[in-house]
Amino acid sequence: MGQLVRDNTTPGLVCAHHHLYSALARGMPAPPRTPGNFLDILELVWWRLDTALDDYTIEWSAKLGALEALERGCTAIVDHHESPNAIEGSLSIIADACAEVGVRTNLAYGVTDRHGADGAARGLAENDRFLSEGGRGMVGLHAAFTCTDDTIAAAAEMATKHGVGVHVHVAEGQADTWQQLQGHTADDWWLVHGVHLPDDHGLSGTIIHNPRSNMNNAVGYSRPARFSNPIGLGTDGIGADMLDEFRVAFVRARENDVTTTPDDVWGWFEPGWALMPEARNDQVSWGYAPMDPWRLAYSPGVSPTTVTVAGEVVLQDGKPTRVDADEIRAKAAEAAQTLFTKLEETP
Numbered sequence: 001m002g003q004l005v006r007d008n009t010t011p012g013l014v015c016a017h018h019h020l021y022s023a024l025a026r027g028m029p030a031p032p033r034t035p036g037n038f039l040d041i042l043e044l045v046w047w048r049l050d051t052a053l054d055d056y057t058i059e060w061s062a063k064l065g066a067l068e069a070l071e072r073g074c075t076a077i078v079d080h081h082e083s084p085n086a087i088e089g090s091l092s093i094i095a096d097a098c099a100e101v102g103v104r105t106n107l108a109y110g111v112t113d114r115h116g117a118d119g120a121a122r123g124l125a126e127n128d129r130f131l132s133e134g135g136r137g138m139v140g141l142h143a144a145f146t147c148t149d150d151t152i153a154a155a156a157e158m159a160t161k162h163g164v165g166v167h168v169h170v171a172e173g174q175a176d177t178w179q180q181l182q183g184h185t186a187d188d189w190w191l192v193h194g195v196h197l198p199d200d201h202g203l204s205g206t207i208i209h210n211p212r213s214n215m216n217n218a219v220g221y222s223r224p225a226r227f228s229n230p231i232g233l234g235t236d237g238i239g240a241d242m243l244d245e246f247r248v249a250f251v252r253a254r255e256n257d258v259t260t261t262p263d264d265v266w267g268w269f270e271p272g273w274a275l276m277p278e279a280r281n282d283q284v285s286w287g288y289a290p291m292d293p294w295r296l297a298y299s300p301g302v303s304p305t306t307v308t309v310a311g312e313v314v315l316q317d318g319k320p321t322r323v324d325a326d327e328i329r330a331k332a333a334e335a336a337q338t339l340f341t342k343l344e345e346t347p
């Protein structure tokens with residue numbers, strides 16, 4: 001990795017697990033009661049929010065999320081999307097919104113049987129449609145514990161057909177059982193969290209670590225260094241400030257094992273670059289030098305000045321060149337209001 005960190009520049013950072021649909025969630029109305037555990041958080045917050053999404057709010061959450069990523073030097077997002085009342089076409093809306101801002105994406109629709117067999121079938125069909133039309137992505141599954149064995153098998157088969165992996169939440173909380181995935185996984189699978197996986201889980205794929213989200217949901221520390229799988233770094237929807245997530249990942253690892261080095265944790269960017277190698281050629285110039293993991297681990301507030309994606313300057317002097325940041329923020333705030341109104345009407 002060291003050779004890629006030159007002076008004040010780095011490659012484009014990759015967020016290896018995001019939920020762009022959560023960009024409008026900040027400031028949302030309080031849930032009907034205070035969640036007391038991980039399953040409560042899903043049921044009372046995220047499963048109410050995703051039900052309320054429509055094409056309009058999906059588009060503006062993606063644009064705002066992409067803008068915020070670019071402003072933090074993140075040029076590629078591996079996203080996991082769910083919108084049970086607006087499934088068809090949702091991945092294309094996200095792809096177009098991010099492309100407009102100048103951010104690369106790898107998208108998946110999180111299939112689940114929470115809304116019955118028809119919901120699962122429509123989720124599978126959206127992944128199939130998007131990938132068949134040349135969209136960049138994986139086949140998404142919400143998590144094994146909300147899917148039937150048939151749905152898991154169908155997603156695995158579809159991923160093989162398209163030559164991609166499956167992007168799935170795994171053992172995030174105690175309720176999130178993972179054993180149903182045994183016998184299905186492959187090296188190109190994207191296994192998100194793995195907090196409650198045993199060391200000898202036997203699943204193939206990259207494990208994506210999201211330290212801030214895991215703390216926020218009080219699900220525990222995955223101790224990712226114990227796994228033989230490659231480890232990637234994501235935010236699980238809490239923005240796409242990957243330098244910040246790196247610093248959180250570092251102190252969390254350090255709390256568990258004081259011999260962990262910043263270089264060890266910087267290495268967790270590698271799977272994102274392996275999945276989206278073009279991001280390695282994107283160039284981010286930062287207002288700080290040298291961009292050395294040992295310094296960055298202890299340096300808050302390092303910001304990009306210029307970002308070049310595929311040879312095009314998409315951020316100059318900290319401002320996006322393709323879109324108007326103020327306009328996106330204003331329109332996203334309007335969209336958030338419509339989402340909040342819907343949530344207030346949701347029992």
Ligand SMILES: [Zn+2]
Pocket residue numbers: 017018019080169192236237
């Ligand atoms: Zn997630």
